[in-house]
Amino acid sequence: GAVVSQHPSWVICKSGTSVKIECRSLDFQATTMFWYRQFPKQSLMLMATSNEGSKATYEQGVEKDKFLINHASLTLSTLTVTSAHPEDSSFYICSAPLGEGLKISFGTDTQYFGPGTRLTVL
């Protein structure tokens, strides 16, 4: 069945460095992917919508220059946390709606989530 993968599953970095997280859709193509952030024992907060071939759409309060999103292909979106600081430590999760055809985005209600990436900034 459809699967979304993320890499790496966990990463530890020093303050001031940049970290790239990959999100891949397996078995299907996704013109849209979503990036969420989850703090310990809290809910998921949508950070941005990644759009293949165009700029990402960021939610209010999310710094687009800090969280760079690139939807490089129909199966890959990347989130780069630039100049990371300890407060950026969190669990980052991506998702993709199922059923999007090649370069055709139609709405479906079912999203598949990646397993998440735990970022720890020292």
Next chain:
Amino acid sequence: GNSVTQMEGPVTLSEEAFLTINCTYTATGYPSLFWYVQYPGEGLQLLLKATKADDKGSNKGFEATYRKETTSFHLEKGSVQVSDSAVYFCALTPFSGGYNKLIFGAGTRLAVHP
């Protein structure tokens, strides 16, 4: 605006007990409603969904009915198992089809003991 409110956890039950996790929502338009489950160490999985009023979503013994009049989507299961221990998230998309932004509730942790 759009928001989801669900009961605070943790919910602790004995095996074979009846489960209810309350969820209410605020939305403009006609949202689709979802329950997602997050097992320890795993990613979120869709448990069930309903896309219009009075629809009942069901899966793995869990059920939830889309109640427009009370803006609710409570999750129920008649007899829980230890393997149901997880965090359950109620969520909505602002409208069916089209843009698929998911808005989540805070999550409710369920612990089932033998």
